[in-house]
Amino acid sequence: MRDHTREYRKKTAKSARMFDRSARMHVGGVSHNIRYFDPYPFVVESSAGKSLADVDGNRYTDYWMGHWSLILGHGPPDVKSALGAQIRKGWMYGAVNEQTMRLSDLVSRAVPVAEKIRYVASGTEAAMYAVRLARSYTGRKVIAKVDGGWHGYASDLLKTVNWPFNASEGTGMTGQDKIVSIPYNDLEGAVRILKRHARDLAGVIVEPLLGGGGCIPAKPEYLKGIEEFAHRNNSLFMLDEIVTGFRFRYGCLYPTMGLDPDMVTLGKIVGGGMPIGVMCGKDEVMSHADTSVRKKTERSYVGGGTFSANPASMTAGYATLRRLKSDKSTYAKINKLGAYARKELGRVFDGRAIVTGRGSLFMTHFVRDGTLEITDSRQAARCDTEMLRRYHFKMIAHDGIFFLPGKLGAVSAAHTESDIKKMVRASEEV
Secondary structure: OOOOHHHHHHHOHHHHHHHHHHHHHOHHHOOOHHHOOOOOOOOEEEEEEOEEEEOOOOEEEEOOHHHHOOOOOEOOHHHHHHHHHHHHHOOOOOOOOHHHHHHHHHHHHHOOOOOEEEEEOOHHHHHHHHHHHHHHHHOOOEEEEEOOOOOOOOOOOOOOOOOOOOOOOOOOOOOHHHEEEEOOOOHHHHHHHHHHOHHHEEEEEEOOEEOOOOOEEOOHHHHHHHHHHHHHOOOEEEEEOOOOOOOOOOOOOHHHHOOOOOEEEEEHHHHOOOOOEEEEEOHHHHHHHOOOOOOHHHOOOOOOOOOOOOHHHHHHHHHHHHHHHHOOHHHHHHHHHHHHHHHHHHHHHOOOEEEEEEOOEEEEEEOOOOOOOOOOHHHHHOOOHHHHHHHHHHHHHHHOEEOOOOOOEEOOOOOOHHHHHHHHHHHHOO
16 A cells, blocks of 8 residues: 555645644644544544544545544534533533433433443543442452453553553553453453452453454453353442443443443443543442542542533533434444445455444454454454554545544444445555
8 A cells, every 4th residue: 555645745734734833732742642643633623414624624524533422423403502502501510400410311211220320521530430439339459451441541440451461551650550451252261360359359340342442342241251250259340331332222232231230431422522421330339429428438539520510511412312312213324334334344355354343333453364353452453553554544645534543433323325435445445
C-alpha cells in the first residue's frame, strides 16, 4: 500500500498549521492520547449526521463516532432540540434536579441490576468507584481484570491494557499490586489465577466485548464461569458495559447471556454525546456508598464530582434513550449494517485479515503467522497493527472516511448501506 502522507498534507494544510499551535499549548497537542496520529490529526470544524468536516473543508464519513458514543449520529434533531431547551433554562445547577430522575427512570427500567444509581462525568470515574465499592463491601483488596481490558485511567486499573501485558503502562501509578490479570475467553486459565487470590478477592471486572482490546466478544460460558466463581467466593462480579450498554439492544448485553452481575458501569451512549459515567448495582451493594446513614468506618466514599448529573448531560441522555426505546428499528438497522460490514470486509481481505465485532461494532485485524481466529487481546496484539494504521490513514487521506487509526469502527443510525459499500470499495484498494 502506497504512502498517502503527501496527499494528506496537501488537503489538510490549515489543520497542519492549527495543530502546530495546539502542540505549543497542549501535551502532545491533544487532550486524549489516542486522538493523535501521524503526521498530525486534522482539526474538526463541525459535524452532522454521519460526517465530520475539518477546517480545510474536507468531509469524512465518520466511523469513530465520538469514541463510539454517538449511536444516533452527530447532532440528531430530537437530542439537539431537547438540549437546546435545557441550555436556555440552565446547564449547570450543582444541585438535585428532575432531569436526573427522568434519565434514571429509563436506565433502571432497562437495566435490571440498576436498583441504585450514581452518576459521574466519565467512564474512568465509574470504574474507579465500582472497584472501590467492591473493596468496601467485601472488606477485601484484590480486584481481577482481564488482559487487554480497558477501564479508564484510574491508577490501579491501568494495568495489562496494551501489549506486552507484563510491562507497566507508565510510571507514577500506585495500587497495582492489588490488581491481578486473567486471560480473556480462557475460563480454565482465569479460574486458576482467581483461585490463587481467592481469600482476598474483592471482585472481578470484565467487559462483555473488549473495546480497546480488539472488539472481541466474550464467550457466554466464559462470563458465566467467572460469575459463578466470584459468587461462590463471596466476591463481586462487575460488568463494564460502558461500550456495550445500549449499543446492541435497548439495555445492557448481560441479560442476553443469563448473567447476574452485582454492579454494572455505563457511559457513552447513555450521555447522548455529553459527558457521563454511570455506576449502578444491587441495592445491598450500592448502599455502602450512602454517607447519609453510614459512618466513615462503614462506608465507601463515592463522590461524583462538580459536573456529575448536570442537567445538560441528563437531558441529552434522556432524549437519546427515549428515541432508542420508541424506535426499535434503530437497532435492527445498525446491527444489520455492522454484520454487512464484517461480511464484506472478510470477503475483500480473503484470509489476510479477520474482522471481529458484534452488532454495529467491527474491527479489522491483519493477521500474521497463520492466525485463524481472534478470541483474546494477545492474538489481536500479534496482528499487524501498523498495517491497520496505514489502512485507516489511507481512507482518511484518500477516501474521505474516518476511523481513528488502529481502532474499531461503529455504525450509527445516520449511516446507510451505501456508506458501507463505499468503505468496502476503499478497502479493496488496500
